[in-house]
Amino acid sequence: MSNDDNPKGLSLGLTNYGDKDFSLYLRRSFAKSMGYSDEMLDRPIVGIVNTASGYNNCHRGVPELVAAVKRGVLATGGLPIDFPTISLGEVFLNPTSLMFRNLMSMDTEEMIRAQPMDAVVLVGGCDKTVPAQLMGAASADLPTIQLVTGPMMTGRHEGQRLGACTDCRRFWAEFRAGRIDSKEIGKIEGNLATTMGTCAVMGTASTMACIAETLGMTLPGTATIPAVHADRLRAAEATGKQVLETARLGLTPSKLITGYSVENALRVLLALGGSTNGILHLTALAGRLGIKISLKRLNELSDTTPVLINLKPTGVGYMEDFHAAGGMGTLLRELQPLLHLDCQTITGETMRQRLEDSPDYVDRTIIRNLEEPFEAVGGLVALFGNLAPGGAILKRSAADPNLFEHTGRAVVFESLEDLADRIDCDDLDVKADDILILQNAGPKSHAGMPEAGYIPIPKKLAEAGVKDMVRISDCRMSGTAFGTIVLHVTPEAAIGGAIGLVRTGDEISLSISNKSLKLNVSNAVLNQRQKDSLLHQATPDRGYAKLYVDHVTQADLGADFDFLMASPPE
Secondary structure (H helix, E strand, O other), rough: OOOOOOOOHHHOOOOOOOHHHHHHHHHHHHHHOOOOOHHHHHHOOEEEEOOOOOOOOOHHHHHHHHHHHHHHHHHHHOEEEEEEOOOOOHHHHHOOHHHHHHHHHHHHHHHHHHOOOOOOEEEEEOOOOOHHHHHHHHOOOOOEEEEEOOEEOOOOOOEEOOOHHHHHHHHHHHOOOOOOOOOHHHHHHOOOOOOOOEOOOOOHHHHHHHHHHHHOOOOOOOOOOOOOOOHHHHHHHHHHHOOOOOOOOOOOOOHHOHHHHHHHHHHHHHHOOOOOOHHHHHHHHHHHOOOOOOOOHHHHOOOOEEEEEEEEOOOOEOOOHHHHHHHHHHHHHHHHOOOOOOOOOOOEEEEEHOOOOOOOOOOOOEEOOOOOOOOOOOOOEEEEEEEEEEEEEEHHHHOOHHHHHEEEEEEEEEHHHHHHHOOOOOOOOOOOOOOEEEEOOOOOOOOOOOOOOOOOHHHHHHHHHOOOOOOEEOOOOOOOOOOOOEEEEEEOHOOOOOHHHOOOOOOEEEEOOOOOOEOOOOOHHHHHHHHOOOOEEOOOOOHHHHHHHHHEHHHHHHEEEEOOOOOOOO
């Protein structure tokens, strides 16, 4: 009964009962209990990763997308079978969604490996979901297409457009400063996120959708379609139609995600003014295929890649504007001189072939050209020095240029709890030119590297009109956030990194021009502090939390698990 020479569909990965023919007979019998005909059971199978969840607002439209993918698969002679995996809704997870990204990647990989399917469609959107799915699919290396859920549309408040979550942070800062009252912030709360979909700005979800398209892992032109647009459903159907052709061509993730396509993705990340999380996720994804991303190479690319997209939090527009302006196709055409154009995509076309057609319309208020960029250099920059020997990340496109060369006094918060207890105290010893330091919030800390790097401006300074300060931490911030914020400091405080040795009153120097971050304290003093310091690494005794702390890497390696990387760190 079984065809060992060329297994497909139900014959793939037979359950081991010691008799392959019996395994296939039993599998077909149970499949027939679900009402499938012989004709359907003889077709190649497309697995569809279904991430719908009542805890994930970004994925409210997933059931419709899955149904549309199924239509496309059926139209091309395949059998679509959806299956659930973990779903990561950013704001509903404790302590932080990043902690569960690696778990979701394992769930995705193992279910792809364990169940019979000739190809797979990944359906997801919320910001840790897409990297988790791509990481799992890269490790499984089955022909795969990513389908994103798409960004939400903007809301309105007293004539102003609102988009989660840049505007939520902007108005919350106004509320903290006493410039708007509780009644108004309540009204804003109800208008920030009014449709299904991911954040309406160039946050992490949108950044990763654009990166997925650049890597060739999504259908061209689909990254930016709004979640509520009918084209989103048509894109889902087209994805279902394409996936078996992708399988026929043998285009697995390892064929598409190469050193060259990863460098293209870095160029796009920089040109978008994209999320700082983008470098973390792309590093983890590349690491699954043995591709190392150098932060020093990131700087070389950043200094030669202008920001071309005028979207929040860097600019003024929203994702719906980017889509209407020409979307990823237009951006990639503008970047052509900087890209490796022979990289393949899931359609079988090269990047060069994809970009042969000229766009029908381009809105130059949203998508600039290379000659007239929105900003002359890339959105992200890596910093090095004795405070961050392994590197740190700053989103310069969302920072205050007046703070790019800055020396100030450190004001240290030893933990998130310490930050919450003291940041709004009237007696907090802090001035506008000080540098706020948050310790013990990295990957191996109790906090698990949350999006807490957007340290609030101390209340008494906010009330005095201060809107930005240099802030430094070993954690992350949302891609929707803005400010002069240094993140991902490596090594982290929890494993003895220099950021954990900073004391209030120390002098710190930040230099964007020199790509440096220095703690102006003698080595002798730091060595003594090292001897006296207590580490704050989390010490869970069971379950996934223990697995995470024992095996998560530092930010410069993507905060992936060491045993999931193609080349485990030494």
